[in-house]
Amino acid sequence: xxxxxxxxxxxxxxxxxxxxxxxxxxxxxxxxxxxxxxxxxxxxxxxxxxxxxxxxxxxxxxxxxxxxxxxxxxxxxxxxxxxxxxxxxxxxx
Numbered sequence: 001x002x003x004x005x006x007x008x009x010x011x012x013x014x015x016x017x018x019x020x021x022x023x024x025x026x027x028x029x030x031x032x033x034x035x036x037x038x039x040x041x042x043x044x045x046x047x048x049x050x051x052x053x054x055x056x057x058x059x060x061x062x063x064x065x066x067x068x069x070x071x072x073x074x075x076x077x078x079x080x081x082x083x084x085x086x087x088x089x090x091x092x093x
Contacts, residue, residue, distance in 0.1 A: 007057045013029040018066040
């Protein structure tokens, strides 16, 4: 049975290895085809982003094993996600 829980920034930090493993498993597959190094970059981003106002991470666990997550945070008025105003690039292969 899948259980969902909200993790605080400290809790997310303590489970960063699990978060990295899920990120790598998901984003190494098509259509993303990300290189393993990008999972390491994710670890840096989540560490920084977990300190931003409004950070929230919801983790999905199956029998205490992390199987998915989603997170976000507030952005200051007038700011925009870098690259969100351009068409999505796809990588084939």
